[in-house]
Amino acid sequence: MTEFPFGFGPPDPDDRGKKEPSGQGENPAEAFNQLGQMLSQLGQMLSQAGTSAGPVNYDLAKQIAMQRLTSGDVGFRTSTEFQGAVTDAVHLAEMWLDPATILPAGATAVKAWTPRDWVENTLPTWQRLCDPVARRVSSAWVDALPAEAKQAAGPLLSMVSQMGGMAFGSQLGNALGQLASEVLTSTDIGLPLGPPATVALLPQNIEEFTNGLERPNSEVMVFLAAREAAHQRLFAHVPWLRQRLLATVEEFASGIRVDTSALEQLAGQIDPANPQSIEQAMQSGMLEPQTTPEQKAALARLETLLALVEGWVDVVVGDAVTDRLPGADALRETLRRRRASGGPAEQTFATLVGLELRPRRLRAAAALWRLVGDQHGLEARDGIWAHPDLVPTAEDLDDPMDFAERMGTKPALEDDPIAALEREEQAERDRDEGTAGTEGTEGKDKGPEEQA
Template sequence: MTEFPFGFGPPNPDDRGKKEPSGEENPQEAFNQLGQMLSQLGQMLSQAGSSSSSGPVNYDLAKQIAMQRLTSGEIGFTTSTEYQGAVTDAVHLAEMWLDPATTLPAGATTVKSWTPRDWVENTLPTWQRLCDPVARRVAGAWVEALPAEAKQAAGPLLSMVGQMGGMAFGSQLGNALAQLASEVLTSTDIGLPLGPPATAALLGANIEEFTKGLERPNSEVMVFLAAREAAHQRLFTHVPWLRQRLLATVEEFASGIRVDTSALEQLATQIDPANPQSIEEAMRSGMLEPQTTPEQKAALNRLETLLALVEGWVDVVVGDAVTERLPGADALRETLRRRRASGGPAEQTFATLVGLELRPRRLRAAAALWRLVGDKHGLEARDGIWAHPDLVPTAEDLDDPMDFADRIGRKPALEDDPIAALEREAKTREDAEAREDQTPEDPGKQD
C-alpha cells in the first residue's frame, strides 16, 4: 500500500510553513488547500462508493490489494496447471492409504491445485464470515463511544467514517491474505474449512518452497500433505456440525469484543480525516485493541480445544496411514506439529487483525487422547465420537484422557448421546404410566 492511497498525494514541501510577510497565513492559500483536501476526500469516498462491497470491511479492496501483491513480484507464484497432475495423483494415493486408518469415507469429490491467487479467490467468502463480526464490533465501538450530542452533530460524517474504516480494514486484510497465501500449503492448513466444501486443494508452488529446507523429496512431502488435506476433508464432510461449530465459535468470540473507549480521545488527536492512512496506522498501533472478556475467554477456550481435537485426529489418522509407507513421515509430522503450534509471521498478522490466534495449542494432548481411545476401543468407537458435538472431549478431558477413554464404550453415540438418553427416559415413563393404568379386571394387558 502506498504512503498516500486512494488518490492522495504528498504535500509540496516548498509550500509548508509559507506565510505572508506579515506572518499571517494567506487566506486564499488556506482556501485552496481546503478545497484540495475536500476534492481528494471526495475522490476517496467516490472510489469507496463505486465498490460493490458493503459492511464493515471493504472486501473488494482487500481482494485487489492481495492480488496486486501476489502478482507484483513481491510474492511470486507458479501456475496451478504445472502441479495439477502431481496434486491429483498425490490425493488419490493418500485416499487409498487413509481408507484402513479411519471409518470415515473419502470426503473430497474435487481435487484442485491452487496458486496463492486461487487461494485468495476461493477462501475470501469464509474470511468475510470470520472478519465481519470482529470489524463490526470494533467499528461500532467508535459510534457507541460518542456522546449523544456528538452523534447528532456528526450526522452524515458517521457514514464517511464508516467508509474509511471499511477501507482501512480492507487494506489490512488484503495485506494479511497476501502474506498467508504465500505460506499456506493446503486449503485446511490453518485448521478451518476455508475453501469450498468437498474440495481438496494443495498449493504446489508453496509446497515446493516449503520442501527446500526439509531434505525430503518433493513427491514425498506432496503425498504427506495430500493425506492431511484428505483427512481434513473426510472430517469436515462427514461431520456435518463441525464446520458450522468452528465458524460459529469465531463469531461468538467476536460478539464479546469490548473496546476501551477512553483510548478514542487519544486516538482522535492522531487521525487526519482527510487521510485514511492515519486511520490504518492508528488501528495498527493497538490503541483500539479489544479487551478480553470472560465470554471471549470461554469462546476462545472452546475454539482452541476444537481446533486441537481436529488437528490431533488428523495427526493420528495420517500417522497410521503413511508412517510405514513414507520414510520421512515421522519427521514431517513433527515439523507440521511445530509449525501449527507456533504459527508463522502471516498467522501472527491475522491474529493482530482479527484479535484471534487460530492455533491448536493442545494438539499433542488431543493426539494422545485419540490414540488412547483408538487403541482401547477401536476405530469405530474413536470416529463415532464425532457423531454429536456433545460427545467430543472437552478441555478437561484433555487433562485426563484416561478417564475419558474409560467412559467411552464401543457405541458411544448410543450410550452417551444426551438426546438418546432423554428418549430412553421418556420411554421408561410411558411404560410406567401404562402399567399404572392397567387394572386387575383387564388381565390381558398384564405383562
C-alpha cells in the same frame, strides 16, 4: 500493517520538524471537526476504493491481497500445470487413509490452487469470520462521538463508517496476502476455509516449504495431501463440526469490546493536511479490541476443538503413511512445530481479530486419540465424532486415561440421549409412512388389525 493502499509514501523530509497537533485541550466537537476535515479529504479516495455492503470493504481487501501477491512475484504460474501431480497425490493418499479410519473419503473435487486462487476461494469464509468484529469496531467509531457532534455530523457519519470499513479492509487484505503466500492446503490453519468437499493444495507454496527439508517434493506432496484429505473426511462426515468451529469463532468475535475513548485520541494524532498521519494513526493499535471474560471462555472451547481436530488428523495420517513414506515422522514433527509456533501471517490475524488459531494442546489431543484407538478400536474412536456432546473436553485432555476408561464402561453412542431421540423420531416417521400407505385401501375389506 506495513502497506497502505492509497499511495501514501514516506514522510516528506521538510515536514519532519513540523509539530503534529496534539489534541490537548480540544473539546469533543472540535475533535470531530478535525476528523470531518480529514474525512472530506478522504472522500475521493473512498470512492476509488470500491464498494462493499457491510462493515468491511472486502473489495479493497481482495485488491490489496492480490497486489501483495503480485508484488512478490507469487501467483503467475497457473494451477493447471500442477493439477495432475496434485490429483495423483490425493488419489494415493485416499487409498492409504481407507484402512486408517472408518470415515470414507469426503472430497468430490481435487484442486491445485495458486495463492490467488486461495484468496478467491476462502474470502467468503473470511467474511463470515471478520464481519462480527468489524461491526463492533465500526459501531464504536460512531458511538464514541458526543451527542452534539452526532447531530452536527449528518451525512459525515456514513463516511465515518465507510472509513472504518476501508481501514479494516486494508488490514484484512494485508493479512490475507501474507497468509496466501504461506498456507499449504485449504485446511492448513485448522478451519474449513474453502468450499465443502474440496481437497485443495497449493503446490507453489509446497515447493517453497520443501526447500531445506531434505525430502523429495513428491513425498511432501503426498503427506500434505493425506492431511488435507483426512480433514475433508472429518468435515464431510461430521455435519456439526464445520458449523461448530465457525460459530465459535463468531461467538468470540461478537463479544469484542472497543475502547470508545480511542476516537478522540485518534483525532488528536491526525493532521488533515498530512495524509501520512492517517496511516500512522491507523497503525497505532488504538482501536484494537479488548478481550473479555466471555471471549476467553469461547477461546478455550475453540482451542480445545481445534486441538481435537488436529490431533485426530495427526494420528490418522500417521497410521496411514508412516510405513509408506520414509520421512513421515520428520514431516509430522515439522508440521506440529509449525502449527504450534504460528507464522507472521497468523500473528497478523491475531492482531486483526484478537484470535490465535493455534491448537496449543495438539500433542495431548493426539495422545488421547491414540489411547482410545488402541484400547477400543477405530470404530469407537471415530464414533466419538457422532455428536458434539461425546467429544472430549479440555479436562479430558488433562486425563486421557480416565476418558478412555469411561468409554470402556459405558458405550457412548448407545447411551447418547440425542441419538436415542433421533431413533425415536425416525421410528415415528416410519410408522407415519406406513399409515399413509394404507389410506388407499379405504372401502376395501378391513384387515385383521382394523377389525380388532
